[in-house]
Amino acid sequence: MSDGDDATPTLRVADVDKMTDAIRGRIDLFGKALAALATLGTGGVGLTKAADLAGWDHGEEKWVLAAVACLVAAAVGALIVAVRLMGVNEPVVLTASLDEEQLGKAKTDVNVIFGEAAQKFGFSTLLALDEHAMSLRRVAARATSEDQRARTAARTNEVQGEIDRALARARLVVVRRNATRVVSDRRAWLCYLTVILGLMGFALSADYVTSEPQSSLELVKTCGEARSAGPLPSSVTSDCPSPSAESAPPSPTAGSRERRAALIEELTALLTTCEEAVADEMLQEADCDAIAGLVRELLSPGAVE
Known part of the structure; x- marks a missing residue:
């Protein structure tokens, strides 16, 4: 055997597993924080106005479509972020034989960890060290004396403990790399940007669709206050009616003349009855x-005009 007998582990497997669980816990906390920020953001941009889009006016279809598209884009971006964060909590099952597909970019770091563990006992790979542990178990099973069986079992436990620690450290590296990737890689930032721009686009489009034009009464009041303060600027003149249009009385219509004639007829009949x-x-x-005064007033030229 090699000088691996003097190797003293600095971390237990349980300690490394706790570190791995802590990283996953921080990712969960990060996801909850993002959800809280998204809730505040949707409330801030007035996401509750989505139901108001059903009553848009003709000609505003493009703004409604823009609002819906922005909302869908924000929802898709948030969904992708959530799925990627949940992927960190997937179980990582490692063995002494490297699974390149599962390790991904963590393969180099895992190779270093496995190599260090194997070299403590004079081997080049963790797989060879694992095979050595299996052979020690067979030797212990065939031992003829209790002393030989105890020494072989102790050696087996030492080798197996180093293998377990190496696998635990490798799991920690894989989880840490996955967490860093889903939080800060290019795809993550693209999703964050999609959510932010989607909410902003929805807010602007929804506000345009649901905003109401200024009423005529408010327009006249605003124009009157502006005129009392001085000459109207050119930017306001086009929206404000002219003073003559505001003060001119309505011209008599055919309906008003008919009502006046009917009233004169009724008053004349009433005056005749009164005279009788x-x-x-x-x-x-x-x-x-x-009654006679009312009839004369209605028949006067000024009343007819």
Whole structure:
């Protein structure tokens, strides 16, 4: 055997596994923080206005489509981020034989860890060290004396312990690299940017669709206040009606003339009845003066104009 008998492990397998679980816990916390920020962001941009888009006016279809597209893009980006973060919690099963597909970019670091563990016992690879541990178990099983069996079992436990520590350290490296990749690689930043721009685009499009134009009363009030302060600027003149248009009385229409004629006819009939009552001495002439005054006022040239 080699000088691996003097090797003293600095970390137990349980300690390394706790470090791995801590990284996964931080990724979970990071995901929850992103979800909280997304909730605040959607509330800040008025995401609750999505239901208001159903009542858009004709000609605003492109803005509605833009709002929906931005919202879908933000949702897809957030979904991709969530799926990538959940991938860190997937179990990592490693053996002494390297699985290049599972290791990915962590292969170099894992090779170094396996090589260090194997060299402690005079081997070049962890797979060879694992085979050595299996041969020690067979020797211990065929031992003829208790002393030989105890020494062989102790050696086997030492070798197997080093293998287990190497595998635990390799799992830690794989999880750490996966966590770094899903949080800060180019695809992650692209997803973050998609979510942010999607929410901003939805906010702008939704505000345009759901915003209401200024009412006529508010426009007249604003223009009146602006005129009282001084001459209107050129940017406001086009929106404000002219003073003559605001103060000019409405011109009589055909409907108003018909109503006036009907009223005159009714008052004339009422005046005739009143005069007959005066002739029968049922009323006095003063009682009919008010009706006669109304008829004269309606028949005057100024009233007709």
